[in-house]
Amino acid sequence: MSAKETILIVDDEKEILKLMEIYLKNEGYELLKASDGLEALELLGNNEVDLIILDVMMPRLDGIEACMRIREERDMPIIMLSAKSQDIDKIAGLSIGADDYVTKPFNPLELMARVKSQLRRYNRFNKRTDVSKDEIVIEDLVINVATHTVTVEQKEVKLTPREFAILHLLAVNKDIVLSMDKIYEEVWKEPYMESKNTVMVHIRKLREKIERDPRSPRYIKTVWGIGYKMESS
Incomplete structure (x- = not known):
């Protein structure tokens, strides 16, 4: 070998x-x-x-x-x-x-x-x-870190800064399950204080923008009882 x-x-x-x-x-x-x-x-x-x-x-x-x-x-x-x-x-x-x-x-x-x-x-x-240092590509989803833009199936999707931060966090930790408290602390830059609903609401809105069917997501997967993750394929 x-x-x-x-x-x-x-x-x-x-x-x-x-x-x-x-x-x-x-x-x-x-x-x-x-x-x-x-x-x-x-x-x-x-x-x-x-x-x-x-x-x-x-x-x-x-x-x-x-x-x-x-x-x-x-x-x-x-x-x-x-x-x-x-x-x-x-x-x-x-x-x-x-x-x-x-x-x-x-x-x-x-x-x-x-x-x-x-x-x-x-x-x-x-x-x-890994197309470049500035881009993360997962199937038809492209995250450009330099320009803070996201495209799905070659169509640009408008995200809020928090939504972009959550998506980027999940993408750079692909295949890793991130708990809601971890997501909150990384994105909001403050201690997690029973902010479960805050994260869930942002994930829901994010799915509505990037998923074909938010009820059956391709990109952001729920790991019940633990948190969320983005998969390699």
Whole structure:
């Protein structure tokens, strides 16, 4: 295999690091290794990384907090590892930005398959949608960050500044579920204080402008009980 992607593996268990290193190197990937979240953030600041395998339970900075910090600036795939197997733990990991969740002990071959799947999906989507630094393209929806304009099926849609900010926030965090409090705090730049209806009203108006059928949206999906997301395809 001639893969050249760089993978950052983050785990405080040396045996797990070594096991993943053997299999990933055998597949041709470049590797970076960290033993906790703080070390991982430092490596990310100095290196280009295509995918992260991130353990949940670690000293200094755990995987949950590290994932949240990474998602503030990066959108590469994140696969979380955890000894916890309860559905609520998986939902928690996925809701804060992880793309996949693998329970320890794991089959290394299954992990390799998940790594390849996430990289294929990420690379295919980015080649299709990242037209320029100023544009985000998702199917027939084009968001121009420089001019603050939005077109759907080549027709310009007039959005308010708040509507544009919500749409842009969801688009740059594609495939990540954002809670209503997260959306409110990012867009309104103030603490979330039971402002659920405010966000819902803006999402409804946004859908009326960009969706063919707001009752069956293509772009902005509702994840019941958690929040909203925009999907890759």
